Amino acid sequence: MKEKDIFKLVRYGFAIVQSIITLLFLYYLAKLDVLPQKYFFLAVGVLVVLCVLNVVLQFKKIPGIIMLVIGIIISIGLGIACIYIAKTTDVMNKTAGADEQIDKMLVYVLADDEAKSLGDAADYTYGILSSKGREATDKTIEEINKTINKEIAIKEYDDFFSMIDGLYNGDVKAIILNEAYIDVIIETEGYEDFKDKVKELLMTEVKSKVEWYEQDDDSSIKLNSDVFTLYISGIDTYGSVAKTSRSDVNIIAVVNTKTKQILLVSTPRDYYVPLSISNGVKDKLTHAGLYGINCSKDTLSMIYDLDIQYYFRLNFDGFIKIIDKLGGVTVHSDYAFTTRSGHYNIQVGDNKLNGKEALAFARERYALADGDRQRGRDQMEVIKAVINEMASSKLLYNYTDIMDAISDCFQTSMPKDMIQSLVKMQINDMKKWNIVSCSADGTGTRSSTYSIPQRDNLWVMIPDESTIEHAKELIQQVIDGKIISE
Known part of the structure; x- marks a missing residue:
């Protein structure tokens, strides 16, 4: 040839x-x-x-x-x-239409207990919570019974501190505890050394379905076909984004697709309000996350008398991977301070931070005069910084790695076809969105809570009803198609 x-x-x-x-x-x-x-x-x-x-x-x-x-x-x-x-399709499939949450359940005995396995503890009496998170507890009991081939003896407690006290004083020899409660426990005076006093015999993950949204006709604020509502929950924990955890960021997004307007309503984590499951007993809003993301969503629905259709959950811990793959982010700080975690020095103005530094910046509240309010603003600053970097050419350099990190730290119940429709709409008209934010506020005090009833000195925030009413007025204006600027 x-x-x-x-x-x-x-x-x-x-x-x-x-x-x-x-x-x-x-x-x-x-x-x-x-x-x-x-x-x-x-x-x-x-x-x-x-x-x-x-x-x-x-x-x-x-x-x-x-x-x-x-x-x-x-x-x-x-x-x-x-x-x-x-890769984008794969990430969308993993993160959209989420309907599952994970409860990591633990079996503890005292640190000096001779038991080294569930078999060794087969004849123990196990302390459990009588109502809080009972579904996950019952599934854990089923797994234990199956493992040791017999039914364990149980003793019920109203709250996890009473249950822990029962373990300490010998009323029970083992307890079944949701890992989501651990941070609350070790942050409470007298229980800081809890993890040193116990040892783990079992860790198991219990998966359950998150209930889908159903329209509540009793809400005073009515939605229309141009508007949808989204609960944005920010958690700060290691592991799966689907894991049950306290919610440190609680934002309602009211989106009018016709007028291209988004209202972000932020509610402080320490807001002292009845939870959707507490029968009128007040608790910190952040504690609602201990009982599942639907409890947080439904509690916010009660506060603002608004149907919240979907949730979007992000894990700040997962931001470490994304930020490092982007080569760091630049965040603006209103104050100079040193973070408790890592002891990083933050300067007034712009700060170039890597993943660990950015996470420490987003977590800090004790070094700030405005405490949790400023932490909420700093967390939004980190989110905006990540979005800005991802909108640059840096995204292309490590695209697949960044997409993998995104799938690990984001989750939404919005259906995939709805996300696709929103993207199509934006590409079709390329109109700018008007994004407006407002925050509920209140007055700090100390009180007992539904989750920790025996402690009356927990820091909480009494809601300022005028700020809630103002937020509700803005929500109604967005739904009505009015353009707001504040």
Whole structure:
């Protein structure tokens, strides 16, 4: 075979490769389903024409070589795009339509107990909570019974401190405890050394379904087809974003897709309000997360008399990976302070931070005069900084790693097709969004809570009803299609 014939075959081969990569790209693009039809069909038309031209022009030497070079460049670009689109689709599948939460359940005995396994503790009496998180507790008991092939004896307690005291004084020899309660326990005076006094015999994950939203006709604020509501929950814990945990960030987003307006209503974590499960007994809003994300969502619904349709959950611990892959973020601080965690020095103004430094910055409240209020503002500052970096070219350098990190620290109950529709709408009109925020406020005091009834000196915030009413007025204005600026 002559050299020119071999070269011609190579050119035809590359033309076929371009066609295959083009078809693969269009398949992934259709599967992602975020482009409006007019743009999708335009992309199909342009790419098909380029493929046909590449094949046809191979009959002519010079134009064929030019199209070959162009085809190779296009193929490389489309190949990279296929990888990015496939990864984006995978992340969307993992994070959208979430309906599962995880309770990490632990079995503890005293640190000096001779038992080293569940079998050794088969004849023990186990302390359990009588009502709080009972479904996860019952499933854990079932697992224990199955493991030791007998039913364990149990003793019920109204709260976890009474249960721990029962373990300490010998009323029970083992307890079943949700890991979500641990931070609350060790932050309470007299129980700081709890983890040193016990040892773990079992750790198991109990998965359960989060109930889907159902319209509540009793709410005074009525939604319409142009508006949806979203509860944004920020947790600060290690492990899965689906794990039951206190919620440190509690924001309601009211989104009007017609007027392109978003209202963000922030509620302090220490807000002293009845929880949806507490029968009128007041507790810190952050403690609602101990009983599942729906408890937090429903409690906020009660505060603002508003149906909240979906939730979006983010884990600040997962931000470490994202921030480091982005090469750090720049955050603005209103104050100079040293973080408790890591002892990082934060200066007034802009600070370039890596993942651990940014997490410490977002966590800090004790070094700040405005405490939890300022922490909430700093957490939003970190979120905005991450978004700004991801909107830059840095995202492309470590795209797949960043997407993996995103799937680990984000979760939403919004259906995938709704997210796709919102993206299509934005691409179609490219209009800017008007984002407005407001915060509920209150007065600090000390009191007992539903979760910790035997302690009457916990720091809580008594709601300022005027700030709640103001937020409700703004919510109604957004729903009515009015443009607000404050």
